[in-house]
Amino acid sequence: MELASSTSRRDETTAFDHPEFDGHEKIVFGHDAQTGLYTVIAIHDTRLGPAMGGCRMWPYANMQEALTDALRLSRGMTYKNAMAGLDYGGGKAVIIGDPKLHKTPELMHAFGQKVDALGGLYITGEDVGLTPADMESIGGATEHVRGTSKTHRGDPSPYTALGVYNGIQAALRHKFGSDDLHGRTVSLQGLGNVGFTLARFLHHAGADLVVSDINEKAVQKAIDAFSAKSVNPEDAHKVEADVFAPCALGAGLNAVTIPELGAPIVAGAANNQLAEPGDGAALAERGILYAPDYVINAGGVIALALHDVEDEVLETTVRNIGETLTIIFRRAEAESAPTDVIADRMAEERLSSRDV
Known part of the structure; x- marks a missing residue:
């Protein structure tokens, strides 16, 4: 796979000028000619501890798209880890390429070498496009990885789903x-x-499900398993429901979709759900209760961070996501502010407590 000018000084200049640059402490452009690896590792903030965040492999059209994702996601991890009460900062890595076509154990090993060169400043884990097997390949090159056989708990998605489920319950209680x-x-x-596991939790709790996905096989599986109804993914937000749970790609809450929302609660696992900073206020103006994404979907990173505790302790910690959301909901009402603004304030308060 060829990617012109992927590690040039022009990329570094563009990174500092990038609209998603937010005082990031370190941005690493990595390339390995032998395996075809092109990666960006963004470390946003380490005041709470070493940066932790997964690695995503995606067929970005160019380096600028990859950089945008890395910068935005790494900042989100800073806030996610802070709100989860973890002693870790925020970081994220992206690999440019189609995981179905370009991913090899050798490429994963080469990525692990890039992580290892950071000396523990960044700890990686599984994200979109990667699997537990990939974590093993990365783990062959660095100890700064979670979700391997050495660190236990390979796939963090069940814990992400558990946290979202408890977040939905908290939103229902409040609303x-x-x-x-x-x-x-x-x-x-x-x-x-995450979405399918969440569907199972909701079905077992008695919810009626309307499901959507671009993968028709996954939709049919949910219909068969949960007696769910289906709808086109682009219409999922319009469904008259009690809860809209976005668990796919980000930026789905925007100037077009927010006026069309058919549910009074938005609570789902997708990252970066708000397309623009003002979209949280637009939800609040409509009376829609929004569970800030980086709070409700923190179960996976909690599982990676607390990889060495007993299962019962981990599950209790993940379930506490609901309590954190309740605090956010109540404070948002008391301060007459959107829930995403309150979540940011609370995260920044914790980060500021570590300032020297």
């Missing part, structure tokens, strides 16, 4: 006074590892 899911309808957009 309706009860977290009972019997008779409640959830429109679930995205049936990947």
